[in-house]
Amino acid sequence: MTNKLTLALLQLPVGNDVAANVRRAVSAVTQLKADNPKLQLAILPESFNAPYGQEHFPKFAEAVPQGATCTALSQLALKLGIYIIGGSIVERDAGKMYNTCTVWGPDGKLLAKHRKIHLFTMKIEPENAGGVEFDEAAVLSAGSDLTVVQIGQQKVGIGICHDKRFEELARIYRNMGCTMIVYPSAFCICQGPMHWELLQRARATDNQLYVVTCSPARDNMSGYVAYGHSMIVNPWAQVQREAGEGCEFIVEEIDFDVVEQVRRQIPIFKQRRTDVYAKAPKL
Numbered sequence: 001m002t003n004k005l006t007l008a009l010l011q012l013p014v015g016n017d018v019a020a021n022v023r024r025a026v027s028a029v030t031q032l033k034a035d036n037p038k039l040q041l042a043i044l045p046e047s048f049n050a051p052y053g054q055e056h057f058p059k060f061a062e063a064v065p066q067g068a069t070c071t072a073l074s075q076l077a078l079k080l081g082i083y084i085i086g087g088s089i090v091e092r093d094a095g096k097m098y099n100t101c102t103v104w105g106p107d108g109k110l111l112a113k114h115r116k117i118h119l120f121t122m123k124i125e126p127e128n129a130g131g132v133e134f135d136e137a138a139v140l141s142a143g144s145d146l147t148v149v150q151i152g153q154q155k156v157g158i159g160i161c162h163d164k165r166f167e168e169l170a171r172i173y174r175n176m177g178c179t180m181i182v183y184p185s186a187f188c189i190c191q192g193p194m195h196w197e198l199l200q201r202a203r204a205t206d207n208q209l210y211v212v213t214c215s216p217a218r219d220n221m222s223g224y225v226a227y228g229h230s231m232i233v234n235p236w237a238q239v240q241r242e243a244g245e246g247c248e249f250i251v252e253e254i255d256f257d258v259v260e261q262v263r264r265q266i267p268i269f270k271q272r273r274t275d276v277y278a279k280a281p282k283l
Protein backbone atom coordinates (compact mmCIF):
# COMPACT_ATOMS: atom_id res chain seq x y z
CA MET A 1 0.00 0.00 0.00
CA THR A 2 1.43 3.38 -0.99
CA ASN A 3 2.22 5.78 1.76
CA LYS A 4 2.49 8.76 -0.58
CA LEU A 5 0.18 11.68 -1.23
CA THR A 6 0.32 14.19 -4.06
CA LEU A 7 -0.86 17.58 -2.94
CA ALA A 8 -1.08 21.08 -4.39
CA LEU A 9 -0.74 24.43 -2.64
CA LEU A 10 -2.47 27.26 -4.51
CA GLN A 11 -0.96 30.62 -3.57
CA LEU A 12 -3.71 32.60 -5.27
CA PRO A 13 -4.32 36.34 -5.56
CA VAL A 14 -7.47 37.54 -3.79
CA GLY A 15 -9.46 40.56 -4.96
CA ASN A 16 -12.74 42.21 -3.96
CA ASP A 17 -14.99 40.08 -6.18
CA VAL A 18 -15.94 36.89 -4.33
CA ALA A 19 -17.35 35.12 -7.39
CA ALA A 20 -14.17 35.90 -9.38
CA ASN A 21 -11.94 34.66 -6.52
CA VAL A 22 -13.86 31.38 -6.32
CA ARG A 23 -13.85 30.97 -10.12
CA ARG A 24 -10.08 31.52 -10.18
CA ALA A 25 -9.58 28.88 -7.48
CA VAL A 26 -11.85 26.38 -9.24
CA SER A 27 -10.17 26.84 -12.61
CA ALA A 28 -6.64 26.65 -11.11
CA VAL A 29 -7.41 23.41 -9.23
CA THR A 30 -9.05 21.96 -12.36
CA GLN A 31 -5.99 22.81 -14.47
CA LEU A 32 -3.59 21.40 -11.87
CA LYS A 33 -5.53 18.13 -11.78
CA ALA A 34 -5.47 17.97 -15.61
CA ASP A 35 -1.70 18.54 -15.60
CA ASN A 36 -1.09 16.19 -12.64
CA PRO A 37 -3.52 13.26 -12.79
CA LYS A 38 -2.02 11.89 -9.54
CA LEU A 39 -3.16 14.96 -7.61
CA GLN A 40 -5.14 13.85 -4.54
CA LEU A 41 -5.39 16.96 -2.35
CA ALA A 42 -5.68 20.68 -3.16
CA ILE A 43 -5.07 23.27 -0.43
CA LEU A 44 -6.28 26.88 -0.65
CA PRO A 45 -5.23 29.95 1.37
CA GLU A 46 -6.88 31.53 4.41
CA SER A 47 -9.58 33.97 3.25
CA PHE A 48 -9.23 32.74 -0.34
CA ASN A 49 -12.62 34.03 -1.48
CA ALA A 50 -12.52 37.60 -0.12
CA PRO A 51 -10.02 40.18 1.14
CA TYR A 52 -8.76 39.57 4.67
CA GLY A 53 -9.63 42.41 7.06
CA GLN A 54 -11.96 43.24 9.94
CA GLU A 55 -13.87 45.71 7.77
CA HIS A 56 -14.50 43.02 5.12
CA PHE A 57 -15.65 40.14 7.31
CA PRO A 58 -19.35 41.09 7.73
CA LYS A 59 -19.69 41.92 4.00
CA PHE A 60 -18.44 38.56 2.80
CA ALA A 61 -19.71 36.14 5.47
CA GLU A 62 -21.51 33.04 4.16
CA ALA A 63 -23.37 30.07 5.57
CA VAL A 64 -21.40 26.85 5.83
CA PRO A 65 -22.05 24.56 4.01
CA GLN A 66 -25.07 26.14 2.25
CA GLY A 67 -23.26 29.20 0.80
CA ALA A 68 -22.03 29.68 -2.76
CA THR A 69 -18.35 29.17 -1.92
CA CYS A 70 -18.92 25.84 -0.17
CA THR A 71 -21.20 24.68 -2.98
CA ALA A 72 -18.44 25.41 -5.52
CA LEU A 73 -15.83 23.53 -3.44
CA SER A 74 -18.09 20.53 -2.93
CA GLN A 75 -18.85 20.30 -6.67
CA LEU A 76 -15.16 20.69 -7.52
CA ALA A 77 -14.07 17.92 -5.14
CA LEU A 78 -16.71 15.60 -6.57
CA LYS A 79 -15.96 16.45 -10.22
CA LEU A 80 -12.20 15.90 -9.83
CA GLY A 81 -12.44 13.09 -7.26
CA ILE A 82 -9.95 14.77 -4.91
CA TYR A 83 -9.79 16.07 -1.36
CA ILE A 84 -9.90 19.84 -0.90
CA ILE A 85 -8.80 21.77 2.18
CA GLY A 86 -10.73 24.91 1.34
CA GLY A 87 -8.47 27.54 2.90
CA SER A 88 -10.86 29.60 4.94
CA ILE A 89 -13.90 31.81 4.50
CA VAL A 90 -15.86 33.92 6.94
CA GLU A 91 -18.75 31.80 8.17
CA ARG A 92 -22.00 33.33 9.48
CA ASP A 93 -23.90 31.16 11.95
CA ALA A 94 -26.57 32.06 14.53
CA GLY A 95 -25.63 35.74 14.64
CA LYS A 96 -21.90 35.07 14.98
CA MET A 97 -19.02 34.97 12.50
CA TYR A 98 -16.09 32.57 12.38
CA ASN A 99 -12.93 32.15 10.31
CA THR A 100 -13.70 28.67 8.99
CA CYS A 101 -11.80 26.08 6.96
CA THR A 102 -13.91 23.44 5.22
CA VAL A 103 -12.51 20.06 4.16
CA TRP A 104 -14.13 18.14 1.30
CA GLY A 105 -13.88 14.48 0.34
CA PRO A 106 -13.58 13.08 -3.21
CA ASP A 107 -17.33 12.34 -3.04
CA GLY A 108 -18.05 16.06 -2.57
CA LYS A 109 -19.10 15.58 1.06
CA LEU A 110 -18.04 17.93 3.84
CA LEU A 111 -15.56 15.97 5.99
CA ALA A 112 -15.04 18.67 8.60
CA LYS A 113 -15.10 22.36 9.32
CA HIS A 114 -12.46 23.98 11.48
CA ARG A 115 -13.26 27.31 13.09
CA LYS A 116 -10.04 29.20 13.86
CA ILE A 117 -9.38 28.59 17.55
CA HIS A 118 -6.80 31.32 18.25
CA LEU A 119 -7.97 34.61 16.78
CA PHE A 120 -5.31 36.96 15.40
CA THR A 121 -5.18 39.88 17.76
CA MET A 122 -1.88 41.71 17.81
CA LYS A 123 -0.45 45.20 18.12
CA ILE A 124 3.16 45.32 16.97
CA GLU A 125 4.63 48.81 17.20
CA PRO A 126 5.88 50.48 13.98
CA GLU A 127 9.56 50.38 15.04
CA ASN A 128 9.34 46.58 14.84
CA ALA A 129 9.52 45.82 11.11
CA GLY A 130 6.83 48.39 10.28
CA GLY A 131 4.34 47.08 12.84
CA VAL A 132 0.90 45.58 12.44
CA GLU A 133 -2.38 46.07 14.27
CA PHE A 134 -5.15 43.56 13.82
CA ASP A 135 -8.04 42.42 15.98
CA GLU A 136 -9.99 39.47 14.59
CA ALA A 137 -11.60 39.04 17.99
CA ALA A 138 -13.37 42.41 17.62
CA VAL A 139 -15.51 40.91 14.86
CA LEU A 140 -15.16 37.14 14.87
CA SER A 141 -15.87 34.43 17.42
CA ALA A 142 -13.29 31.76 18.17
CA GLY A 143 -13.83 28.10 17.39
CA SER A 144 -13.79 25.59 20.24
CA ASP A 145 -13.14 22.30 18.49
CA LEU A 146 -10.12 20.30 17.37
CA THR A 147 -10.26 19.14 13.76
CA VAL A 148 -8.63 15.94 12.55
CA VAL A 149 -9.59 14.53 9.14
CA GLN A 150 -8.73 11.25 7.46
CA ILE A 151 -7.12 11.93 4.07
CA GLY A 152 -6.24 8.66 2.35
CA GLN A 153 -4.20 6.69 4.90
CA GLN A 154 -3.28 9.79 6.91
CA LYS A 155 -4.73 11.65 9.85
CA VAL A 156 -4.42 15.37 9.20
CA GLY A 157 -4.84 18.12 11.80
CA ILE A 158 -6.24 21.46 10.71
CA GLY A 159 -5.40 24.92 12.05
CA ILE A 160 -5.68 28.40 10.56
CA CYS A 161 -2.69 30.78 10.45
CA HIS A 162 -2.35 32.22 13.98
CA ASP A 163 -3.26 28.72 15.29
CA LYS A 164 0.26 27.64 14.35
CA ARG A 165 1.78 29.86 17.07
CA PHE A 166 0.27 27.54 19.67
CA GLU A 167 2.41 24.46 20.24
CA GLU A 168 -0.23 22.80 22.44
CA LEU A 169 -2.59 22.43 19.50
CA ALA A 170 0.06 20.79 17.32
CA ARG A 171 1.08 18.50 20.20
CA ILE A 172 -2.52 17.38 20.69
CA TYR A 173 -2.83 16.62 16.96
CA ARG A 174 0.37 14.58 17.12
CA ASN A 175 -0.94 12.74 20.21
CA MET A 176 -4.12 12.01 18.24
CA GLY A 177 -2.06 10.25 15.55
CA CYS A 178 -1.64 12.99 12.94
CA THR A 179 1.17 12.72 10.41
CA MET A 180 0.53 16.14 8.88
CA ILE A 181 -0.87 19.48 10.02
CA VAL A 182 -2.23 21.93 7.46
CA TYR A 183 -2.57 25.63 8.24
CA PRO A 184 -4.23 27.76 5.56
CA SER A 185 -2.72 31.14 6.39
CA ALA A 186 -2.53 34.84 5.63
CA PHE A 187 0.48 35.72 7.79
CA CYS A 188 1.41 39.39 8.12
CA ILE A 189 4.49 40.69 6.27
CA CYS A 190 5.70 42.34 9.48
CA GLN A 191 6.23 39.04 11.34
CA GLY A 192 6.67 36.83 8.27
CA PRO A 193 10.45 37.13 7.88
CA MET A 194 11.01 36.37 11.59
CA HIS A 195 8.42 33.77 12.44
CA TRP A 196 6.75 32.15 9.39
CA GLU A 197 9.34 29.45 8.62
CA LEU A 198 10.52 29.23 12.24
CA LEU A 199 7.04 28.35 13.52
CA GLN A 200 6.50 25.69 10.88
CA ARG A 201 9.88 24.10 11.46
CA ALA A 202 9.34 24.26 15.24
CA ARG A 203 5.97 22.49 14.99
CA ALA A 204 7.58 19.89 12.67
CA THR A 205 10.57 19.32 14.99
CA ASP A 206 8.44 18.95 18.10
CA ASN A 207 5.93 16.63 16.54
CA GLN A 208 7.86 14.86 13.77
CA LEU A 209 5.28 15.32 11.07
CA TYR A 210 4.66 17.33 7.89
CA VAL A 211 3.63 20.96 8.39
CA VAL A 212 1.99 22.62 5.39
CA THR A 213 0.87 26.22 4.94
CA CYS A 214 -0.89 27.96 2.07
CA SER A 215 -0.99 31.77 1.82
CA PRO A 216 -2.65 34.18 -0.60
CA ALA A 217 -0.27 35.78 -3.09
CA ARG A 218 1.25 39.02 -1.84
CA ASP A 219 -0.52 42.18 -2.99
CA ASN A 220 1.28 45.31 -1.80
CA MET A 221 -1.74 47.44 -2.73
CA SER A 222 -4.22 45.63 -0.48
CA GLY A 223 -5.22 46.83 3.01
CA TYR A 224 -3.69 43.73 4.60
CA VAL A 225 -0.60 42.38 2.88
CA ALA A 226 -0.13 38.59 3.19
CA TYR A 227 3.42 37.25 3.37
CA GLY A 228 3.18 34.51 0.72
CA HIS A 229 5.89 31.79 0.97
CA SER A 230 3.44 28.85 1.10
CA MET A 231 5.51 25.97 2.36
CA ILE A 232 5.89 22.25 2.95
CA VAL A 233 8.12 21.35 5.90
CA ASN A 234 9.00 17.67 6.26
CA PRO A 235 9.26 15.65 9.51
CA TRP A 236 13.03 16.34 9.67
CA ALA A 237 11.94 20.01 9.86
CA GLN A 238 13.52 20.76 6.49
CA VAL A 239 11.79 23.10 4.07
CA GLN A 240 10.86 20.69 1.26
CA ARG A 241 9.12 23.25 -0.97
CA GLU A 242 8.59 27.00 -0.66
CA ALA A 243 6.72 29.45 -2.89
CA GLY A 244 7.85 33.01 -3.48
CA GLU A 245 5.59 36.01 -2.98
CA GLY A 246 3.38 36.12 -6.07
CA CYS A 247 0.74 33.84 -7.58
CA GLU A 248 2.35 30.40 -7.53
CA PHE A 249 1.27 26.78 -7.39
CA ILE A 250 3.27 23.96 -5.83
CA VAL A 251 2.54 20.32 -6.65
CA GLU A 252 4.47 17.81 -4.57
CA GLU A 253 4.36 14.12 -3.76
CA ILE A 254 5.05 13.62 -0.09
CA ASP A 255 6.15 10.36 1.47
CA PHE A 256 4.69 9.50 4.85
CA ASP A 257 7.29 6.77 5.41
CA VAL A 258 9.53 9.69 6.41
CA VAL A 259 7.33 10.27 9.47
CA GLU A 260 8.04 6.74 10.72
CA GLN A 261 11.75 7.05 9.84
CA VAL A 262 12.19 10.24 11.88
CA ARG A 263 10.14 8.97 14.81
CA ARG A 264 12.15 5.71 14.91
CA GLN A 265 15.56 7.41 14.71
CA ILE A 266 14.81 10.24 17.15
CA PRO A 267 12.37 8.58 19.57
CA ILE A 268 11.46 11.68 21.62
CA PHE A 269 7.79 10.75 21.79
CA LYS A 270 8.65 7.59 23.76
CA GLN A 271 11.21 9.48 25.85
CA ARG A 272 8.71 12.01 27.13
CA ARG A 273 8.49 12.17 30.96
CA THR A 274 4.76 12.58 31.33
CA ASP A 275 5.15 11.52 34.98
CA VAL A 276 7.30 14.61 35.59
CA TYR A 277 5.15 16.93 33.49
CA ALA A 278 2.12 15.83 35.51
CA LYS A 279 3.69 17.53 38.55
CA ALA A 280 3.49 20.98 36.92
CA PRO A 281 1.04 23.37 38.58
CA LYS A 282 -2.26 23.59 36.66
CA LEU A 283 -2.45 26.99 34.94
Ligand SMILES: NC(=O)CCC(=O)C(=O)O
Nearest residue numbers: 120161162186187188191
Ligand atom coordinates in the same frame (compact mmCIF):
# COMPACT_ATOMS: atom_id res chain seq x y z
N1 LIG B 1 -4.15 35.61 9.66
C1 LIG B 1 -3.48 35.44 10.77
O1 LIG B 1 -3.87 34.71 11.67
C2 LIG B 1 -2.19 36.19 10.86
C3 LIG B 1 -1.29 35.68 11.97
C4 LIG B 1 0.00 36.41 12.02
O2 LIG B 1 0.36 37.14 11.11
C5 LIG B 1 0.84 36.21 13.20
O3 LIG B 1 1.89 36.90 13.26
O4 LIG B 1 0.51 35.40 14.08
